[in-house]
Amino acid sequence: xxxxxxxxxxxxxxxxxxxxxxxxxxxxxxxxxxxxxxxxxxxxxxxxxxxxxxxxxxxxxxxxxxxxxxxxxxxxxxxxxxxxxxxxxxxxxxxxxxxxxxxxxxxxxxxxxxxxxxxxxxxxxxxxxxxxxxxxxxxxxxxxxxxxxxxxxxxxxxxxxxxxxxxxxxxxxxxxxxxxxxxxxxxxxxxxxxxxxxxxxxxxxxxxxxxxxxxxxxxxxxxxxxxxxxxxxxxxxxxxxxxxxxxxxxxxxxxxxxxxxxxxxxxxxxxxxxxxxxxxxxxxxxxxxxxxxxxxxxxxxxxxxxxxxxxxxxxxxxxxxxxxxxxxxxxxxxxxxxx
Amino acid sequence: xxxxxxxxxxxxxxxxxxxxxxxxxxxxxxxxxxxxxxxxxxxxxxxxxxxxxxxxxxxxxxxxxxxxxxxxxxxxxxxxxxxxxxxxxxxxxxxxxxxxxxxxxxxxxxxxxxxxxxxxxxxxxxxxxxxxxxxxxxxxxxxxxxxxxxxxxxxxxxxxxxxxxxxxxxxxxxxxxxxxxxxxxxxxxxxxxxxxxxxxxxxxxxxxxxxxxxxxxxxxxxxxxxxxxxxxxxxxxxxxxxxxxxxxxxxxxxxxxxxxxxxxxxxxxxxxxxxxxxxxxxxxxxxxxxxxxxxxxxxxxxxxxxxxxxxxxxxxxxxxxxxxxxxxxxxxxxxxxxxxxxxxxxxxxxxxxxxxxxxxxxxxxxxxxxxxxxxxxxxxxxxxxxxxxxxxxxxxxxxxxxxxxxxxxxxxxxxxxxxxxxxxxxxxxxxxxxxxxxxxxxxxxxxxxxxxxxxxxxxxxxxxxxxxxxxxxxxxxxxxxxxxxxxxxxxxxxxxxxxxxxxxxxxxxxxxxxxxxxxxxxxxxxxx
Numbered sequence: 001x002x003x004x005x006x007x008x009x010x011x012x013x014x015x016x017x018x019x020x021x022x023x024x025x026x027x028x029x030x031x032x033x034x035x036x037x038x039x040x041x042x043x044x045x046x047x048x049x050x051x052x053x054x055x056x057x058x059x060x061x062x063x064x065x066x067x068x069x070x071x072x073x074x075x076x077x078x079x080x081x082x083x084x085x086x087x088x089x090x091x092x093x094x095x096x097x098x099x100x101x102x103x104x105x106x107x108x109x110x111x112x113x114x115x116x117x118x119x120x121x122x123x124x125x126x127x128x129x130x131x132x133x134x135x136x137x138x139x140x141x142x143x144x145x146x147x148x149x150x151x152x153x154x155x156x157x158x159x160x161x162x163x164x165x166x167x168x169x170x171x172x173x174x175x176x177x178x179x180x181x182x183x184x185x186x187x188x189x190x191x192x193x194x195x196x197x198x199x200x201x202x203x204x205x206x207x208x209x210x211x212x213x214x215x216x217x218x219x220x221x222x223x224x225x226x227x228x229x230x231x232x233x234x235x236x237x238x239x240x241x242x243x244x245x246x247x248x249x250x251x252x253x254x255x256x257x258x259x260x261x262x263x264x265x266x267x268x269x270x271x272x273x274x275x276x277x278x279x280x281x282x283x284x285x286x287x288x289x290x291x292x293x294x295x296x297x298x299x300x301x302x303x304x305x306x307x308x309x310x311x312x313x314x315x316x317x318x319x320x321x322x323x324x325x326x327x328x329x330x331x332x333x334x335x336x337x338x339x
Numbered sequence: 340x341x342x343x344x345x346x347x348x349x350x351x352x353x354x355x356x357x358x359x360x361x362x363x364x365x366x367x368x369x370x371x372x373x374x375x376x377x378x379x380x381x382x383x384x385x386x387x388x389x390x391x392x393x394x395x396x397x398x399x400x401x402x403x404x405x406x407x408x409x410x411x412x413x414x415x416x417x418x419x420x421x422x423x424x425x426x427x428x429x430x431x432x433x434x435x436x437x438x439x440x441x442x443x444x445x446x447x448x449x450x451x452x453x454x455x456x457x458x459x460x461x462x463x464x465x466x467x468x469x470x471x472x473x474x475x476x477x478x479x480x481x482x483x484x485x486x487x488x489x490x491x492x493x494x495x496x497x498x499x500x501x502x503x504x505x506x507x508x509x510x511x512x513x514x515x516x517x518x519x520x521x522x523x524x525x526x527x528x529x530x531x532x533x534x535x536x537x538x539x540x541x542x543x544x545x546x547x548x549x550x551x552x553x554x555x556x557x558x559x560x561x562x563x564x565x566x567x568x569x570x571x572x573x574x575x576x577x578x579x580x581x582x583x584x585x586x587x588x589x590x591x592x593x594x595x596x597x598x599x600x601x602x603x604x605x606x607x608x609x610x611x612x613x614x615x616x617x618x619x620x621x622x623x624x625x626x627x628x629x630x631x632x633x634x635x636x637x638x639x640x641x642x643x644x645x646x647x648x649x650x651x652x653x654x655x656x657x658x659x660x661x662x663x664x665x666x667x668x669x670x671x672x673x674x675x676x677x678x679x680x681x682x683x684x685x686x687x688x689x690x691x692x693x694x695x696x697x698x699x700x701x702x703x704x705x706x707x708x709x710x711x712x713x714x715x716x717x718x719x720x721x722x723x724x725x726x727x728x729x730x731x732x733x734x735x736x737x738x739x740x741x742x743x744x745x746x747x748x749x750x751x752x753x754x755x756x757x758x759x760x761x762x763x764x765x766x767x768x769x770x771x772x773x774x775x776x777x778x779x780x781x782x783x784x785x786x787x788x789x790x791x792x793x794x795x796x797x798x799x800x801x802x803x804x805x806x807x808x809x810x811x812x813x814x815x816x817x818x819x820x821x822x823x824x825x826x827x828x829x830x831x832x833x834x835x836x837x838x839x840x841x842x843x844x845x846x847x848x849x850x851x852x853x854x855x856x857x858x859x860x861x862x863x864x865x866x867x
């Protein structure tokens with residue numbers, strides 16, 4: 001199976017472009033995050049005045065709009081449209097951010113598919129490709145979350161930040177040229193086991209970030225002077241908690257499935273289904289921590305902040321398993337292809 | 340103690356002991372304890388990933404201990420190099436298992452009761468529920484109830500007459516959540532037990548077999564190079580089978596990256612052994628041979644250079660001893676091929692004339708001056724760089740020695756000395772001062788096989804699958820209740836009240852409830 005170098009080069013270009021587009025999207029989301037909530041607050045105040053003036057008694061924004069337009073059309077332009085423009089401009093930045101993110105996802109996907117076509121195998125045979133796939137899943141998961149909870153759109157900057165960092169690290173330090181995989185990886189389990197690991201790890205990034213934001217927001221709520229700049233713009237704790245929980249609940253069974261498939265593959269490749277190889281061990285530790293998260297969330301006194309801490313620890317373990325175990329320790333899972 | 344008379348409860352030692360046991364049990368089976376034990380389990384498992392482990396890499400453990408002095412020895416004493424068999428690790432998971440059982444037993448009882456019980460009574464005030472809708476419909480109570488019954492098909496429901504014509508249905512759905520939850524936890528218990536039993540009766544053995552038609556038979560521990568038995572395995576009564584390795588072919592890319600390893604086998608197991616029936620098998624990585632309840636794996640491969648020694652008296656001896664790959668990518672190998680001089684019966688004299696050919700083997704030789712290294716794993720005009728050692732190899736010393744090396748202490752003692760150093764290609768030879776001629780004849784391949792036996796691994800798989808199914812059910816099924824109350828208003832219309840409650844903290848019941856309520860309230864005739 002020769003490697004198609006042209007396709008491989010196109011894949012690299014897509015990868016770099018996708019990363020740049022994510023950075024651009026981050027800028028747009030950052031603008032929304034910075035001005036969005038403030039703009040919304042500013043509209044809220046004049047709106048009350050307006051209601052008093054028009055005396056229509058309507059508090060519903062839907063009926064408010066024609067009324068304000070009518071006033072605006074009559075003569076002097078009131079403050080309201082200007083204030084609303086700030087909000088809508090921030091929202092427009094957010095929507096453009098989403099559009100850019102979608103474009104980034106398409107290029108990101110193209111980079112992955114082209115890698116697969118270039119090497120005639122699944123495009124997750126070394127650490128560079130694995131990270132590329134994990135990041136893709138993380139962004140897709142976030143887009144799905146956005147569909148369910150449109151109000152958290154301005155948080156995208158916090159989700160894209162680790163993604164961009166990972167993509168940068170992947171593209172610079174972990175880059176591996178397109179090549180076939182060694183015999184140990186030539187198995188259909190590479191498709192099943194590794195894709196389950198990729199999907200669950202990518203999904204775990206979202207609750208990890210949401211839980212960090214939860215902790216920031218929580219600090220802020222118990223002491224408003226802390227994280228005042230950032231936390232003031234964050235949604236309520238319950239929203240962040242729900243985003244974390246619902247994503248974790250979907251990712252956890254996939255992760256379990258991935259570990260199980262890994263055990264089945266290990267039985268065929270290494271002669272035992274479980275042998276406490278460093279990768280297996282840390283995967284087990286992360287599994288136990290996420291299990292603890294699910295239990296904590298159903299236990300009085302452990303909900304909220306402790307549960308968020310546990311979720312962050314779980315994601316930290318996933319990242320640790322990816323970097324430390326692949327690059328520092330020597331185990332059977334040494335397929336990073338780095339160096 | 341002075342107030343003893345006033346207390347109706349007397350803390351006799353027996354009672355105190357009982358209270359202690361009860362409180363311990365309660366403490367142990369509480370969720371808080373279970374959570375803490377889970378964290379301890381995670382924490383205790385980590386050293387296994389951070390420190391070298393005996394079960395994976397004994398030499399690395401020795402090296403670590405040597406490098407870290409008292410700290411290494413302390414870690415060793417505390418079992419940090421065999422974490423998963425250590426007392427503390429076992430204690431944590433045993434406590435966790437007890438905690439789990441203590442949690443599961445009462446929950447199972449509750450589960451059985453709830454599966455038999457009728458859905459709970461309709462609350463008096465449905466408007467207090469998180470989901471609520473009310474309205475009047477222009478049909479009589481019977482029709483509304485009939486509609487509700489058919490709408491709530493698949494729900495467990497129960498109808499009650501609350502008097503004065505008021506009737507209600509309470510319905511509940513999502514019982515599979517608890518079923519899945521219990522299934523998950525019981526399957527996990529089963530998995531741990533099966534895993535533990537498997538560890539007792541399993542064994543693993545490694546052996547190197549030359550790929551020239553040599554045979555390996557699973558007849559006992561002696562047949563293996565290394566053997567790791569479970570606690571209850573004494574090495575007798577192993578499953579009978581034999582394997583013959585006829586050939587081994589690796590394929591590589593142009594730059595020497597391996598593409599495929601494949602060994603041509605023949606095997607014979609059980610009754611076939613008596614009839615000498617052999618069946619072919621292509622052994623490859625990821626495709627173990629499964630026979631007689633055991634599995635045979637292809638772990639690695641390497642080279643065995645063939646040397647012929649022509650002794651001064653004209654006698655010839657040929658040997659092909661496996662050398663071990665020192666570099667896995669280029670397969671540069673090192674080793675020691677050892678010869679006993681023939682025709683010498685006096686052991687003293689024999690020990691002065693033993694020979695060892697040690698050094699490096701390169702499948703694709705690259706010479707930097709006279710230094711040999713390997714340019715790749717393919718066999719292209721291979722070469723060896725050998726030191727010929729003569730003297731006492733120390734084989735008769737009573738100590739075991741590695742097949743891959745000579746005993747360096749013999750060299751240090753001066754009992755073994757170097758008599759030649761030469762780079763040889765196939766067909767070349769070197770002659771020693773005493774007329775002994777050593778020729779490099781060629782090279783053979785060998786494969787390293789692993790035989791594994793684990794009688795419970797299918798059980799473990801079954802429990803693992805059950806865990807997964809249980810987990811998915813318990814996380815994704817929503818347990819929810821709905822109540823419908825109908826109150827005839829005496830004018831042919833019926834006031835319908837619907838209330839709903841999700842019993843899990845997962846959001847998402849709202850939409851389903853709204854649909855049910857809309858269907859029952861028949862939107863069009865809804866009164867404000």
